[in-house]
Amino acid sequence: xxxxxGAQPLLYPTPVLVVCTxxxxxxxxxxxxxxxxxxxxxxxxxxISLRKAxxxxxxxxxxxxxxxxxxxxxxxxxxxxxxxVSGKNEDKFLTTGLTPVKxxxxxxxxIDEFPMILECHMIHSIEIGLHTQFIGEILDIKADDSCLDxxxxxxxxxxxxxxxxxxxxxxxxxxxKLADAYSTKKEKFTEKVVEGKHLK
Amino acid sequence: xxxxxGAQPLLYPTPVLVVCTxxxxxxxxxxxxxxxxxxxxxxxxxxISLRKAxxxxxxxxxxxxxxxxxxxxxxxxxxxxxxxVSGKNEDKFLTTGLTPVKxxxxxxxxIDEFPMILECHMIHSIEIGLHTQFIGEILDIKADDSCLDxxxxxxxxxxxxxxxxxxxxxxxxxxxKLADAYSTKKEKFTEKVVEGKHLK
Numbered sequence: 001x002x003x004x005x006g007a008q009p010l011l012y013p014t015p016v017l018v019v020c021t022x023x024x025x026x027x028x029x030x031x032x033x034x035x036x037x038x039x040x041x042x043x044x045x046x047x048i049s050l051r052k053a054x055x056x057x058x059x060x061x062x063x064x065x066x067x068x069x070x071x072x073x074x075x076x077x078x079x080x081x082x083x084x085v086s087g088k089n090e091d092k093f094l095t096t097g098l099t100p101v102k103x104x105x106x107x108x109x110x111i112d113e114f115p116m117i118l119e120c121h122m123i124h125s126i127e128i129g130l131h132t133q134f135i136g137e138i139l140d141i142k143a144d145d146s147c148l149d150x151x152x153x154x155x156x157x158x159x160x161x162x163x164x165x166x167x168x169x170x171x172x173x174x175x176x177k178l179a180d181a182y183s184t185k186k187e188k189f190t191e192k193v194v195e196g197k198h199l200k
Numbered sequence: 201x202x203x204x205x206g207a208q209p210l211l212y213p214t215p216v217l218v219v220c221t222x223x224x225x226x227x228x229x230x231x232x233x234x235x236x237x238x239x240x241x242x243x244x245x246x247x248i249s250l251r252k253a254x255x256x257x258x259x260x261x262x263x264x265x266x267x268x269x270x271x272x273x274x275x276x277x278x279x280x281x282x283x284x285v286s287g288k289n290e291d292k293f294l295t296t297g298l299t300p301v302k303x304x305x306x307x308x309x310x311i312d313e314f315p316m317i318l319e320c321h322m323i324h325s326i327e328i329g330l331h332t333q334f335i336g337e338i339l340d341i342k343a344d345d346s347c348l349d350x351x352x353x354x355x356x357x358x359x360x361x362x363x364x365x366x367x368x369x370x371x372x373x374x375x376x377k378l379a380d381a382y383s384t385k386k387e388k389f390t391e392k393v394v395e396g397k398h399l400k
Contacts, residue, residue, distance in 0.1 A: 001344070001345050002312075002317075002342040002343065002344055002345070003342065003343060003344075003345055003348060003352060004340050004341075004342050005340075005341050005342070005343055005348070005352050005354070006340060006341065007243070007244050007337075007338050007339055007340055007341070008244050008338065008341055009238045009240070009241045009242075009244040009245070009246075009338065010238075010244075010316075010318075010341055010354060011215060011217075011237065011238050011246060011268070011270070011318070012215070012270055012316070012354070012356050012359055012361035012374075013213050013215055013356075013361055013363050013374065014215070014237060014238060015211060015212070015213055015214070015237070017211075034238070035237060035238045035239055035240070035241070036237055036239075037211065037214060037215070037235060037236055037237030037247070038209045038210075038211050038214060038234070038235045038249070038366070039235055039236075039247065039249045039328060039331060039333045040209070040235070040249055040328040040329045040330060040331040040333070041209045041235070041329075041330050041331060042209075042329050042330035042331075043207070043328075043329050044207050044208050044209040044210075045209070045328055045329070045331075046209075046211060047237070047239065047247060047333070049238070049239045049240055068211070070211070070212055073378060076378055076379060077379070077384045077388060078384075078389075080379065080381060080382065080383060080384040081384040081385075081386065081388070081389070083381070083382070084382050084384060085386065090386065095386055095389050095390065096389045097389060112202075116210075116212070117202075118210075118211070123328075124326060124328070126324060126326060126335070128239060128240040128243075128245055128323075128324070128335060129240045129241075129242050129243050129245070130240060130241050130242035131239060131240040131241060131242075131245075133239045133240070133247070133335075135326070135328060135333075137207075138207050138208065138209065139207055140204055140205075140206060140207055141204075141205050141206065141207070141208055141210055142202040142203065142204050142205070143202065143203060143205055144201070144202055144203075145201050145202075145203055148203060148205070152203060152205045153367045153368060154205070154210060154212070154367050155367075155368065156212050156213075156365040156367075156368065156370075156372065159212055161212035161213055162378060163213050163363065163374070164381065165356040166238070167353045167354050167355075167356075168353060168355065168356065169380065169381045169382065170356075170377055170378075170379065170380050170381060171377070171378045171379050171380075171381060172356065172374050172375055172376065172377055172378060173375030173376055173378050174212075174213065174363070174372050174374075174375050175372055175373030175374050175375040176372065176373055177370055177371070177372055178273060178276055178362060178370075178371045178372060178373050179276060179277070179280065179370065179371050180369065180370050180371075181280060181283070181364065181369045181370060181371060182280065182283070182284050182369065183280060184277045184278075184280040184281040184284060185281075186281065186285065186290065186295055188277060188281070189278075189281070189295050189296045189297060190295065
């Protein structure tokens with residue numbers, strides 16, 4: 001039996017993405033967002049949503065650039081801290097000791113220690129409400145050698161990304177591989193119906 | 201050491217979301233997307249990206265409505281099938297035996313068997329490239345009783361959502377809870393530096 005629980009921003013899973021920018025004087029900053037995802041395959045684009053009140057908001061608009069840094073569970077506490085305080089008040093790279101690297105492709109820094117990063121040129125901004133969505137074209141992805149297979153495909157088991165569960169406001173790890181995509185044939189269901197095991 | 205692996209649509213994790221619509225003659229259809237996520241808290245909104253070539257694309261534009269259905273791992277093969285074939289050629293509800301329920305809030309159906317669904321009114325469409333992004337305002341969420349705690353908050357352990365890993369094109373489950381969000385204090389890192397255990 002389904003219960004109506006009202007209009008809320010809930011979805012499972014949401015990613016844990018650390019967004020890095022340079023501020024007005026070129027100081028690197030990092031903030032964490034869970035409102036985001038891939039939004040186009042060609043050109044490859046990613047979207048993130050930020051409140052106007054955040055320190056990063058104006059820097060993305062001004063520099064038309066940001067990086068997405070995927071923490072891996074080893075750096076979950078860093079990501080959590082980045083999402084808990086504002087760069088207006090604290091130098092988050094100084095506090096954590098993480099290493100900002102200036103991208104050669106976009107006017108933004110990335111985090112050297114994180115296993116995978118996306119360098120993005122902002123191509124759209126959409127005012128939705130409390131949040132503004134920025135769409136960034138992914139100009140390059142850089143990943144640690146140790147996270148790539150022999151064909152340079154990133155392996156999720158080695159990146160060990162984390163996910164965020166809104167509602168209960170908690171982080172979770174990645175579980176086991178369940179299946180290869182695009183592997184289910186129509187016959188799977190037809191057989192069930194024929195056998196009288198129709199799902200409902 | 202970081203390797204440049206080029207401009208690609210890769211991010212971890214991405215969600216597995218089944219998008220339901222009515223077609224031109226009111227037949228319910230379901231397709232699966234991994235390009236999407238929450239994009240605003242107030243009003244609560246979710247974004248999904250579809251190629252123009254999909255059967256659902258025009259129905260979302262025409263009816264300004266869609267639902268997002270979170271499969272849970274029990275229905276992973278259904279979600280995979282929904283993402284593998286087009287509603288132009290097959291009646292996917294008939295094939296799978298799943299039950300379409302007409303939303304009373306938006307002009308779209310949802311899947312009765314799935315543990316959690318979002319009813320969305322399309323408020324923006326953004327042409328990005330191969331994909332068009334639709335932003336839907338979430339008018340209501342409905343979840344199975346059995347997935348809610350005593351305060352009607354959905355529990356991810358009971359929903360058992362799945363995630364998609366692009367690149368290797370595989371589905372994964374949800375792992376263990378790692379931490380509560382917003383729990384990391386600045387002092388955690390200060391102590392490390394003082395103790396000479398600076399991260400890099």
